[in-house]
Amino acid sequence: MMESSVSVCPVPSEQLPINEYQELKDSWYFSWGTLDWATYIKKMAWVWGWSWLLAGPVASASFAPQKALGQFILCGAGLSTLLMGLAMLRLYLGWTYVRDRLADTTVVYEESGWYDGQCWTKPPEILTRDRLIATYEIQPILGRLRRTFGLLVLFLCIGGFIWILL
Template structure:
């Protein structure tokens, strides 16, 4: 389902795989990042499914290998581990999309012709700039905001775990 045509334009000196729009499309097609672009109900379902799988995995791991006898401590530790893994997953998503949005919104594109030692800078034409910025504003920024809100909810979970731990 590619709505944007993948073709190398003749007036763009940037290699095909380093053009911001093509970087966006390749990231969008990857498994991890395509999950973050799914509809909101699928995103929430995937998030909850991943949380439950991690919770079950860490609970079996903690029951077998930990010497914690208090069930509430074991439960809190399990919640903490599950939240940490999901938090790092969302950080990875955020870093990937923020790199893409910077490349899409920028008026210049840094690229490498054949290796790290011969970097060049290309100034986008107005057509490229408008197209890239429209994709950035309408296709990428809403999902970056979704990832930010998800990270915020995980931070609230950390706060709840801390408060629950200090009470009990």
């Protein structure tokens, strides 16, 4: 029965929310949200470490490591954390977009270009399937990303407190 509903669906295959979800899940970057905790933490640490390539020179230009080592480390760590926050924001926005497309009762799509937008109402069985995926697959990913954002803010606050003490 599901096959018959999908076969009469006018939405191009690449614009179906279920296919957008699968693409996101299979992509190199967005799949990080689906990894187990240990691998996820390693990826985030990797991003934070590599962001020091940009943050280190900026921090050293602001605070000479020979004279103000504490400020240099805190500035570099803060900038790296902000850069990591931008990477996390991109992950969050991508997953939120697909979750919203899955949970919506209609699919907005384009047949050949931006000027011919159409709307298709999902049949009940497809809507149920999509909402189950949004709830049980994507919501945990978004929760993990929100917790990571919370930790980043906590680290920035701790760094700011330490900065005041220096």
